[in-house]
Amino acid sequence: MAKYEPKEVDITICVDDTLCKGVESWAWYGLQPVNKLLKPGGTLIVTSLESPETIIGMAHRKDEPYKLAILKGTPSFSGLWVFKDDHTDVRILGAIAKLLPELFSLKAVQDVIVKEWKDPVKAESAARSHERITTSTVKPNQGNPETPYKFEFPKWHEMGEGIAIPSIPAGHSYEDPNTHAMGGFRPDRNPTFKKFTTRTMRPVVNFDTCIKCTLCWLHCPDSCFDVTPDNLYDANMQACCGCGVCEAVCPVKECVTMVNEAEFSDNSSQWESWKKDKEAYKVWLQDKIKGHGERSHGFRYRGQYEEQVPEMLQIAREG
Numbered sequence: 001m002a003k004y005e006p007k008e009v010d011i012t013i014c015v016d017d018t019l020c021k022g023v024e025s026w027a028w029y030g031l032q033p034v035n036k037l038l039k040p041g042g043t044l045i046v047t048s049l050e051s052p053e054t055i056i057g058m059a060h061r062k063d064e065p066y067k068l069a070i071l072k073g074t075p076s077f078s079g080l081w082v083f084k085d086d087h088t089d090v091r092i093l094g095a096i097a098k099l100l101p102e103l104f105s106l107k108a109v110q111d112v113i114v115k116e117w118k119d120p121v122k123a124e125s126a127a128r129s130h131e132r133i134t135t136s137t138v139k140p141n142q143g144n145p146e147t148p149y150k151f152e153f154p155k156w157h158e159m160g161e162g163i164a165i166p167s168i169p170a171g172h173s174y175e176d177p178n179t180h181a182m183g184g185f186r187p188d189r190n191p192t193f194k195k196f197t198t199r200t201m202r203p204v205v206n207f208d209t210c211i212k213c214t215l216c217w218l219h220c221p222d223s224c225f226d227v228t229p230d231n232l233y234d235a236n237m238q239a240c241c242g243c244g245v246c247e248a249v250c251p252v253k254e255c256v257t258m259v260n261e262a263e264f265s266d267n268s269s270q271w272e273s274w275k276k277d278k279e280a281y282k283v284w285l286q287d288k289i290k291g292h293g294e295r296s297h298g299f300r301y302r303g304q305y306e307e308q309v310p311e312m313l314q315i316a317r318e319g
């Protein structure tokens with residue numbers, strides 16, 4: 001039976017491995033663990049090219065053991081746009097048929113695929129993931145030990161006539177870590193709503209080549225660039241949702257490069273790291289952006305669902 005907002009589930013499906021850090025599904029929920037609703041012994045299915053160790057380290061700890069199943073693949077259906085067909089949907093169904101056979105069989109999945117899509121290649125993708133999916137057990141002492149944001153729903157008898165939401169103060173200047181000069185402008189931000197949790201990629205900025213054209217600051221849909229005391233533009237990693245617009249508008253080659261979120265473990269300021277040690281930052285930046293094509297953000301997959309993504313079909317075939 002389908003349920004809206006169930007209290008617990010046998011399987012959680014995460015088609016974007018970066019969300020394993022936790023996700024802010026609604027503005028008043030705060031960051032919530034992606035495995036929060038799993039029953040003891042339940043399975044978290046994640047599409048990822050990362051190792052189980054990396055994914056386990058990202059997800060919050062649970063009091064009871066659960067299972068992790070990794071379906072090889074890149075983020076799919078993530079962000080606000082529709083990706084082309086990469087068979088993730090049918091591969092997930094094939095995996096569920098293996099992990100929870102009492103729910104439905106592989107044959108039932110394949111029959112539906114052939115009936116609905118009339119595509120035997122998709123039915124084959126489901127069979128391959130059914131054959132290859134494996135699980136590892138995640139113990140209570142494994143994973144991110146941070147305590148996630150907690151809240152309680154108001155009771156019906158506690159509901160007031162209205163809710164007042166305090167506005168966010170305008171912002172303030174801040175200190176240059178080297179010179180201690182005050183300057184720039186950092187907007188204040190909602191302390192609960194963490195937009196970064198929806199991000200699959202983040203911008204990495206080369207402050208040495210930035211020409212201070214302001215285009216990233218002007219075009220960022222979330223106003224998340226802090227103007228630094230030396231008039232550079234630092235994408236605030238608590239506020240950035242990873243849309244990739246700054247990379248698209250920056251006129252300087254490789255000055256802004258979108259990099260997979262799974263490669264980072266915190267939201268610290270890139271500009272502060274650059275100010276503290278420019279040579280070390282250059283090495284860090286080159287390491288992060290290596291292998292990323294210019295304008296490498298997921299926008300390249302925007303298009304019709306009917307059009308299939310060749311590299312993902314390759315992964316579906318080869319596992």
Ligand code: SF4
Binds near residue numbers: 223235241243
């Ligand atoms: S990716 Fe760039 S434009 Fe998009 S929210 Fe982040 S900083 Fe702003």
Ligand code: SF4
Binds near residue numbers: 205210251
């Ligand atoms: S768009 Fe690029 S060059 Fe222009 S201010 Fe932003 S980072 Fe610098």
